[in-house]
Amino acid sequence: MNVPFLDLKAQHAPLKDEILAAWSNILDTCGFVNGPHVQGFEAAFAAACGVEHCVTLATGTDALIVPLKALGVGHGDEVILPANTFFATAEGVSQVGGTPVFVDCLPGTWNIDPAAVEAAITPKTVGIVGVHLYGQPFDVDAVQAVADKHGLWVMEDSAQGHLATYKGRKCGSLGVGAGFSFYPGKNLGATGEGGAFTTNDGALAAKIRMLRDHGSSVKYHHELVGFNARLPAVMAAALEIKLRHLPAWTEARRAHAKRYLARIAEIDNVTAPVEAEWADSAWHLFVVHVEEQERVLKALWAADIGAGLHYPTPVHLQPAYAELGHKAGDFPNAEYNASHCLSLPMFAELTEAQIDHVCATLDRVVNG
Numbered sequence: 111m112n113v114p115f116l117d118l119k120a121q122h123a124p125l126k127d128e129i130l131a132a133w134s135n136i137l138d139t140c141g142f143v144n145g146p147h148v149q150g151f152e153a154a155f156a157a158a159c160g161v162e163h164c165v166t167l168a169t170g171t172d173a174l175i176v177p178l179k180a181l182g183v184g185h186g187d188e189v190i191l192p193a194n195t196f197f198a199t200a201e202g203v204s205q206v207g208g209t210p211v212f213v214d215c216l217p218g219t220w221n222i223d224p225a226a227v228e229a230a231i232t233p234k235t236v237g238i239v240g241v242h243l244y245g246q247p248f249d250v251d252a253v254q255a256v257a258d259k260h261g262l263w264v265m266e267d268s269a270q271g272h273l274a275t276y277k278g279r280k281c282g283s284l285g286v287g288a289g290f291s292f293y294p295g296k297n298l299g300a301t302g303e304g305g306a307f308t309t310n311d312g313a314l315a316a317k318i319r320m321l322r323d324h325g326s327s328v329k330y331h332h333e334l335v336g337f338n339a340r341l342p343a344v345m346a347a348a349l350e351i352k353l354r355h356l357p358a359w360t361e362a363r364r365a366h367a368k369r370y371l372a373r374i375a376e377i378d379n380v381t382a383p384v385e386a387e388w389a390d391s392a393w394h395l396f397v398v399h400v401e402e403q404e405r406v407l408k409a410l411w412a413a414d415i416g417a418g419l420h421y422p423t424p425v426h427l428q429p430a431y432a433e434l435g436h437k438a439g440d441f442p443n444a445e446y447n448a449s450h451c452l453s454l455p456m457f458a459e460l461t462e463a464q465i466d467h468v469c470a471t472l473d474r475v476v477n478g
């Protein structure tokens with residue numbers, strides 16, 4: 111049995127006619143930039159996240175860069191973030207001239223360690239970007255308490271957190287605002303690149319809206335030096351349609367996670383993911399931990415099972431950040447995660463038989 115890591119063809123098949131009709135309308139009206147699909151999706155996504163404002167952006171990375179710029183991050187400013195994340199979290203800070211300051215994660219959830227955040231604060235610190243890694247919210251209240259003590263803001267990197275909840279509150283509504291990615295493989299994926307920033311701060315939303323459009327809200331009048339970081343209408347139209355299915359897809363992921371957890375509890379030498387008591391994860395990724403990560407990964411591929419590593423090198427050890435002078439051993443939990451994590455197939459259309467087959471194969475590969 112073949113089990114792909116992700117099956118976007120299966121996701122799109124029942125939606126294809128509806129998406130093509132929306133695209134046909136965009137071709138007929140030539141409404142390629144901004145317009146009703148972008149506005150419609152922004153309103154619907156804000157409602158889905160339980161916030162007042164959603165500003166769409168061209169990518170999830172732009173959904174960090176442009177808001178960080180709007181918050182005034184620049185040269186000499188330090189922003190604290192987990193070493194254990196996708197590279198873009200740090201890249202956003204660097205792209206506006208700030209310095210990413212990495213901290214370790216907690217074993218188990220692999221999310222940012224609030225005590226490590228406090229220890230990393232310096233007079234140059236302006237804010238904290240927490241990441242809802244693998245779809246599980248980080249401990250926002252604990253991080254916010256540290257931030258409040260020191261007069262800092264907390265931004266969510268919610269690229270993996272669509273519809274996840276923290277103590278019953280939606281990710282995207284928890285800090286000063288949240289960056290989302292709609293990269294095709296995300297829980298809500300565009301038919302190309304896409305991103306959004308959600309916030310309850312109207313002034314911040316207005317500034318981001320201006321910055322994404324060359325710092326302009328009136329044509330050919332530029333108040334700020336900004337970006338061209340707009341979401342194309344064809345992306346918004348597909349996202350609008352797909353968003354209607356996101357609650358059901360998220361529930362399916364949760365049911366799959368439950369089945370995986372029950373099966374993996376019976377397998378020796380495989381550590382199951384831990385869901386914190388405050389979390390209702392969006393299960394963007396289902397990540398177990400094993401010894402011999404590379405051997406197990408290759409054996410799963412050989413058995414026709416899609417698996418991946420998220421992420422094999424923590425950000426502080428990436429060549430791009432060599433100038434920060436980090437070395438192996440600086441963040442032991444992030445490094446342990448990088449060398450032991452293994453992502454198993456996870457998508458809404460996965461079947462129970464496929465989950466059982468993945469788990470049986472994993473057991474055979476790990477335990478012989």
Ligand SMILES: Cc1ncc(COP(=O)(O)O)c(C=O)c1O
Pocket residue numbers: 169170171172195196198199241267269270290291292293303304305
């Ligand atoms: C945690 C995290 N942050 C940021 C991003 C950047 O998003 P994008 O690829 O849409 O630019 C991603 C996705 O790739 C991500 O997983």
